[in-house]
Amino acid sequence: MKKEKGLLIVLSGPAGVGKGTVCGALRTKDTDISYSVSATTRAPRTGEVDGVNYFFKKKEEFEEMIEKDEFLEWAKYVDNYYGTPLENVKKTLNEGQDIILEIEVQGARKVKERYPEGVFIFLMPPSLAELRKRIEGRGTENAELINKRMTVAREELDMMKNYDYVVENDEVEKAVERIQAIVTAEHCKQERLIEKYKQLVEVE
Template sequence: MRKEKGLLLVLSGPAGVGKGTVCSALREQETDIQYSVSATTRAPRDGEVNGINYFFKSREEFKEMIAQDRLLEWAEYVGNFYGTPIDYVQETLNNGKDIILEIEVQGALKVKERFPEGVFIFLMPPSLAELRNRIVGRGTETVDVINERMNVAKEEIDMMKNYDYVVENDQVELAVERIKSIVIAEHCKRERLIEKYKELVEVN
């Protein structure tokens, strides 16, 4: 019988909404979901490890990856490049495993152009005030950068119309449960299973 292909899950939302925290919590509970490590030119934050959190690249190295078409998507965001290496994603899906991309909104929309069968999930903050508090709480950005991120966030929230699902991150545990429910539902979709069961009928 035909092997079911894995799901490409794309999780994005405004900076500071908690994408990384939700992804980490999801992967702790759903060990079968693989995490696609993005490449970026931004500097590592405290505790981030190259090859685990991101592939940290120089601008020259990143531009070489673009030239060689080794990225599923890439975008420039607040002065830095971010992108998704394509080889690991395709290999994981072909092996029947789900993979989750935690990326910015610009990148997610580029992935949708090349991979429309993906499952696109927009992570929402409870409010813009709470989003600002979370960004300020990081202690890693200047006031000017925080203001810029908030302006970008308003534009990104308007882009949720391009997503399949919207999940509010009011509490991490609840957000994770909502995403797990989405994954279960997507695996049960007729479109994903019809060819597999056509073969079953033909065999018998």
């Protein structure tokens, strides 16, 4: 019987909302979900490892990958490039493995154009004040950049209407549980199982 194709799960939301933290917690709880490592031209933050958190690229390297069409999506965000290498995503899905992409809102829009059957989840902060507090708490940006991120965040919050689901990241554990529930429900959707049913009938 033909193996069911994996789910492409896209998690996005404003910078500072906790996408990386939630994805990290999800990976420790749900080993059935593979994690797509993005590429970026921004500098590594303390504790980040190349090839684990991101593939850290020079601007010239990233632009060469764009020219070769090696990204599922890519975007320029606050003066840095971010993108999802395509080959690993295709391979993982074809093997029947679920894969989650932790990406910016711009990138999610591009993925939806190429993979409309994906599962799109918007991670929302409890409030804009809490979002600013989290960004400031990272200690990696100056006041000007923080203000720029907050302006972009207000615009991005308006984009949640384009997503299938919205998960509030009030507590990481609760956010992870909600995402797991979404993934379980998506696997049970009729349109995802109809081909499997047809194969069962043919076998009979």
